[in-house]
Amino acid sequence: MTITEKILSKHIGEHVRPGQLIICPVDGVMATDTTAPLAIKAFESMGGTKVFDPKKCALILDHAVPAPNERIANLHVMMRQFAKEQGIELFDIGEGICHQVMVEQAYVKPGHVFIGADSHTPTYGALSAFACGVGSTDLAATMMTGSIWLKVPESIKIICHGQLQDSVTAKDLILFLVGKITISGATYKAIEFNGEVFENMTLASRMTITNMVAEMGAKAGLISSRGLKLDYSFDDIYIPDANANYSEVYEFDISSLENQIAIPESPDNTVNSSVVAGTKIDYAFIGTCCNGRLEDLQAAAEVLKGHRIPKGVRFLIAPASKKTMMDAMNNGTLQTLMDAGAAILTPGCGPCVGTHQGVPGNNETVISAANRNFRGRMGNPNSNIYLASPAVVAASALAGEIISPSKLKS
């Protein structure tokens, strides 16, 4: 069995096969200020009175925080009220991005089935959890019943051989893979990442990998729990059987992989950074559920230490969570970044989705550590977004043009 099949089989108490429809009990559900208001409405229309288990539900204010206007402020009020009535934990403004908070607070654990009303919910596959994104009505039904109907997906296996070079990170690897598999190449399927390169990764890097399965159309993305380090103990080892069935197997040798950049306007438009090196940038951004964690801020700080970004370039950082921000504050990372000229935003989605802060101007070019660069993604259809690793973003901020950190030194 694949990891997905093992997790789902355990949940329904019988051996599942791809294509089968199951009603699966869930270990957790989550909705954000983008999706929760509609889900609360649907929950009430369904005649819902009590959520199935308040301890397994979470509401998070992260997409537009602090509220930029009256309409969104009132949606936040609606969520706080619902959470209070139901006894659900509500993570209020500044706690962080939904996916980061769910992992940090151990709402999701290895082997869980987790449903989130956000398309990047597959991120939790970094902990060997089966997690997928749904719409508001589905979320309402799951909050009410504690279960969801699911079609057991076929799985794609991605095997990477070799080791990444020093300046090449998980983000470069996943950008490369999205470029290969394409934006719809894994639609409906679960992706399993196989090989030591993934199993040796930190939790943060694993999350960067599974985060971007959404950019391949996948339903879920999982890395085996072998080598996974968490600050609590977990028993079950979720690894695929040697004879597990995959609908497709992709193998890559990644030993000579260079820094990767996704050029406008799709995350699968990936090229070696040398192809677009020299492109002038106005704005650099580090944050999001893809790359806003401590190791990402540290990678940027390492590039920027002792330097100052030039006038004419602005550099925004939105830490993925309050914990990330405090850790970065306590170990001096934040000091280095601010000394270099970065502006620090409230932990949360920040400029990622263009709902409020940090919208680029007309004809401006952004280099971003986020996961999506569709036209208009950051709120202005007349701007261009290039996606890269945090180190490449920091180096580019310093140079005022796209550059790989290894070139910066020479």
Next chain:
Amino acid sequence: MTLHIYGDNIDTDRIIPGKYTKTLDISSLAAHVLEDLDPEFKEKVQPGDILVAGKNFGCGSSREQAPIALKQAGIKTVIAEDFARIFFRNAINIGLPIIEIGPHNIKTDSAIEIDLAQGHVMDTTYNKLYQGTQLPQIMMDILSADGLVNYLRTHQKFKVENQV
């Protein structure tokens, strides 16, 4: 009953452009359904018509307004080679019957009979039977309740005895 036939990868933006989706008045969606793909569709479509598509129908965003718009326009069933996953879920959840039949050669002059419970489509004009994916009982139940909101209002939970 007319068949409206389209190709592969019809995305949710082409089913209902994002700019029309921010409304709670769902009946307004029908006026813009498929307008960037086939501007005449909304004039041609009659209640009870069938939409036939190729691969990956409904790819793109997670907007529930896409199947709602088709349903509001009068589409009774969508037949496709296959569907994008969130569209598939949303269609069942809002009570729009859909059927996946794999590669097909249905033409505008095909006379078709759909058996949702058996998961097949018969093209009587060309005498061809397409055996597709059978919807399990739970999904048939959600569809006959006209969607998940009504289903749960009645049952309060998924009826587990229907588990496949």
